Amino acid sequence: MLLFKTYFKILKKYWTSSLIYLIIFGGIFAVLILSSENTEDMGFKQSSYDIYIENNDDSELSTLLYGYLSDIHNVSSETYLDEELEEMLYFADIVYILRIPEGFGESFLNDGNVRLHNLQDESKMYGSYIDSQIESYLSSVKSYMAAGYDLKASDTLARKGLDTERIISELDKGDGKGFIYYIYLYLPYVLFSMIFCGTLPIMLSFRKKEIRDRMNASGYPAVKRSIGIIFGNSAASFLAWLLLSIIALIFVSEDLFTEIGGLLILNSLIFLLVCISATSFAGSFNLKLDGVQMISNVVSLSMCFLGGVFVPMELLSDGVKSVGRFLPTFWYVSAVNEVFNGKDYSLITKYMGIEITFAVFFIIITFVYSKFSSEKRKV
Amino acid sequence: MIRIFLYQLKIILNNKTIIFWTLLFPVILGTLFYFAFGNLYSEESVLKTIDVAVVDETENAEPYQMFQAAAEELEYSDGTAILNITYTDSYEAEALLKDEAVTGVITVKNNGDITLLVKESGIYESVLSGIIAEYHKFNTMINEISVENPQALEKALSIFYEGVDVNVTDSHTEGNKDPYVTYFYNLIAMMCLFSSFSGLGIVVNCQRNQSDVGLRVNVSPVKTVFIELAGIAAAFLVQLVCVLLGLFYLITILGVNFGGEIINIIITSVLGTMLGVSIGYLIGHVGKGGLNTKIGILTGVELFCCFLSGLMVGNMKILVQKHCPIVNKINPSAVLEDAFYAQNIYGAGERFYGDLILIAVITVVLLIVGSIMAGRNKYASV
Numbered sequence: 001m002l003l004f005k006t007y008f009k010i011l012k013k014y015w016t017s018s019l020i021y022l023i024i025f026g027g028i029f030a031v032l033i034l035s036s037e038n039t040e041d042m043g044f045k046q047s048s049y050d051i052y053i054e055n056n057d058d059s060e061l062s063t064l065l066y067g068y069l070s071d072i073h074n075v076s077s078e079t080y081l082d083e084e085l086e087e088m089l090y091f092a093d094i095v096y097i098l099r100i101p102e103g104f105g106e107s108f109l110n111d112g113n114v115r116l117h118n119l120q121d122e123s124k125m126y127g128s129y130i131d132s133q134i135e136s137y138l139s140s141v142k143s144y145m146a147a148g149y150d151l152k153a154s155d156t157l158a159r160k161g162l163d164t165e166r167i168i169s170e171l172d173k174g175d176g177k178g179f180i181y182y183i184y185l186y187l188p189y190v191l192f193s194m195i196f197c198g199t200l201p202i203m204l205s206f207r208k209k210e211i212r213d214r215m216n217a218s219g220y221p222a223v224k225r226s227i228g229i230i231f232g233n234s235a236a237s238f239l240a241w242l243l244l245s246i247i248a249l250i251f252v253s254e255d256l257f258t259e260i261g262g263l264l265i266l267n268s269l270i271f272l273l274v275c276i277s278a279t280s281f282a283g284s285f286n287l288k289l290d291g292v293q294m295i296s297n298v299v300s301l302s303m304c305f306l307g308g309v310f311v312p313m314e315l316l317s318d319g320v321k322s323v324g325r326f327l328p329t330f331w332y333v334s335a336v337n338e339v340f341n342g343k344d345y346s347l348i349t350k351y352m353g354i355e356i357t358f359a360v361f362f363i364i365i366t367f368v369y370s371k372f373s374s375e376k377r378k379v
Numbered sequence: 380m381i382r383i384f385l386y387q388l389k390i391i392l393n394n395k396t397i398i399f400w401t402l403l404f405p406v407i408l409g410t411l412f413y414f415a416f417g418n419l420y421s422e423e424s425v426l427k428t429i430d431v432a433v434v435d436e437t438e439n440a441e442p443y444q445m446f447q448a449a450a451e452e453l454e455y456s457d458g459t460a461i462l463n464i465t466y467t468d469s470y471e472a473e474a475l476l477k478d479e480a481v482t483g484v485i486t487v488k489n490n491g492d493i494t495l496l497v498k499e500s501g502i503y504e505s506v507l508s509g510i511i512a513e514y515h516k517f518n519t520m521i522n523e524i525s526v527e528n529p530q531a532l533e534k535a536l537s538i539f540y541e542g543v544d545v546n547v548t549d550s551h552t553e554g555n556k557d558p559y560v561t562y563f564y565n566l567i568a569m570m571c572l573f574s575s576f577s578g579l580g581i582v583v584n585c586q587r588n589q590s591d592v593g594l595r596v597n598v599s600p601v602k603t604v605f606i607e608l609a610g611i612a613a614a615f616l617v618q619l620v621c622v623l624l625g626l627f628y629l630i631t632i633l634g635v636n637f638g639g640e641i642i643n644i645i646i647t648s649v650l651g652t653m654l655g656v657s658i659g660y661l662i663g664h665v666g667k668g669g670l671n672t673k674i675g676i677l678t679g680v681e682l683f684c685c686f687l688s689g690l691m692v693g694n695m696k697i698l699v700q701k702h703c704p705i706v707n708k709i710n711p712s713a714v715l716e717d718a719f720y721a722q723n724i725y726g727a728g729e730r731f732y733g734d735l736i737l738i739a740v741i742t743v744v745l746l747i748v749g750s751i752m753a754g755r756n757k758y759a760s761v
Contacts, residue, residue, distance in 0.1 A: 087697065092694070093694050112543075115545050122548060125502050128455075129509065136512065147527075157519070161516035170496075311415040
């Protein structure tokens with residue numbers, strides 16, 4: 001108990017570095033939620049992109065084309081300079097810039113000499129997808145007009161022909177990914193950083209030679225000392241997890257008390273064990289206090305970039321995935337994805353089992369290393 | 380003066396923490412960026428053949444044969460097939476869709492209708508829906524015109540088959556269009572800004588109320604201003620070497636394509652490093668806070684600047700540009716990133732030189748303000 005209390009006295013000195021990660025975590029989700037749009041699942045929806053249309057033609061056809069594209073895509077209503085538009089295109093803030101030149105409407109129905117100009121990233125599918133939508137709509141309009149329909153009726157029939165809402169259905173894929181997904185996806189980075197930066201300095205304080213010698217000279221049994229530190233570590237780490245869970249509760253309180261929420265909480269608790277054991281392993285080395293932040297940043301960022309936390313796993317190359325398999329975050333993220341995608345319990349259990357194996361592995365090597373180094377000291 | 384410069388150089392090089400944060404950390408982060416984002420653009424850029432299951436409910440009747448013939452001929456402009464078709468029954472097709480072995484299931488119905496079943500909404504699903512839409516459009520047209528104006532059907536169909544060619548795609552740059560490269564621009568900008576740690580260290584080492592070295596420096600016969608000048612030169616040299624090593628690693632070893640000309644990248648890095656050192660120089664002279672407090676403030680502010688210019692979220696700069704464009708003009712990280720971006724997309728032109736001039740002006744202002752503050756520092760006699 002004595003060491004347990006001392007542990008928390010020292011923790012007061014280092015808790016600010018952990019708090020920074022907590023503030024970042026809370027801040028990111030506050031921004032995410034405030035800037036979010038209603039993402040209610042409405043079944044299959046054609047891909048809708050942010051596009052920009054500069055309509056320099058005052059013909060009825062141009063207005064109808066504008067209207068058709070506006071119904072599918074998000075057409076920006078702001079006015080931008082060319083350079084701003086090009087920058088937005090570069091950052092994929094918009095994916096298509098359409099310029100309807102003057103005289104297009106008239107020319108299209110006659111000689112076809114005036115053509116539509118666009119800017120797009122030609123290596124992406126979005127551009128050719130929108131190109132084909134435009135061509136499909138206009139060829140349809142032209143066909144109906146050739147059959148004697150007026151422009152307005154041709155537009156209506158062309159839209160009817162291209163409307164596939166009734167014939168496309170979406171497989172029942174279960175629950176959609178809400179904010180709870182992102183909260184539990186990014187949680188490993190924050191949890192690991194908080195535990196590593198908060199508890200490792202305390203473990204290193206107890207490892208200082210003069211402190212260790214003083215404790216060895218005291219009548220306080222070694223077993224009680226170890227238990228005190230282990231309990232202190234576990235309690236502080238659990239506190240970090242609890243704080244993050246409270247943040248999750250604030251943002252997604254309804255989703256948390258569901259089956260998915262339960263599985264995510266269980267998964268995060270298992271990852272907590274990995275964090276505690278990994279930090280204990282790091283604590284068995286004689287590291288310098290200055291190095292804690294450095295190691296924490298390198299380890300946590302590496303685990304998260306290679307383990308699929310920051311970049312969706314399906315976008316990682318096979319080589320990165322192969323390396324990722326040796327990291328606990330990879331299995332944590334796999335479990336989170338499975339909870340949302342298939343909810344296959346055998347797979348979820350398998351992924352959680354691998355995470356526990358990582359925790360056990362760290363505990364064993366910590367024990368072996370401590371034994372080895374204490375025997376080395378005796379010699 | 381040269382001797383002081385060499386000693387300052389030694390002091391900076393002996394500070395392992397600074398070398399870690401200004402060289403090793405960005406290199407490690409760059410490596411992680413490379414593994415995470417390196418292939419994303421090329422992966423996304425590949426026109427993929429879409430796996431699809433086709434179910435025949437017509438028992439090989441005419442509509443199915445027509446669809447089959449048309450679907451197998453579909454290809455992208457480069458000749459790549461759009462669809463990779465698996466012909467199967469509905470039960471097997473749904474299983475394939477659930478396992479994500481196919482993107483969609485197309486069913487040709489007895490009455491000639493075609494339906495599409497997908498697992499989610501996405502670009503590939505939308506391409507499939509576009510193919511279905513063409514077929515649906517064709518059927519609707521025949522049904523509509525053959526009832527309303529049958530004699531015009533042939534003319535309408537000839538236009539339908541002919542199609543229209545209305546789109547002209549213009550090109551606005553010959554540079555690297557990969558938006559993920561901006562993460563590396565921001566990384567170099569961060570390295571430049573982190574040069575401020577060395578600049579700050581120089582000032583602290585010259586202030587008698589901040590460090591033991593400062594006390595010793597102040598009792599020496601050499602004027603503090605010379606020591607500071609030599610220190611700034613040493614800090615600039617060390618940090619420039621760090622930034623150039625970082626660039627060498629990213630461009631030569633990892634093969635990151637920064638776009639534009641290497642000379643423009645180096646000029647931007649040189650000015651950026653000087654800007655970083657001058658930020659540290661100014662902060663060192665502001666307030667009476669200790670080294671750790673000032674490093675904490677610098678780290679926080681600089682990382683926030685990098686966040687706003689897109690180090691953590693790629694298109695953050697655009698968001699800022701839309702809502703508060705002035706921030707991108709005064710945020711040093713955003714100006715540096717913009718210089719790298721401008722030389723890539725537009726080459727060494729008005730925008731690039733404008734950014735360089737802005738960096739130089741900010742640097743000079745910081746150094747002048749720092750010098751004025753240095754002159755005002757007074758200490759109580761001990």
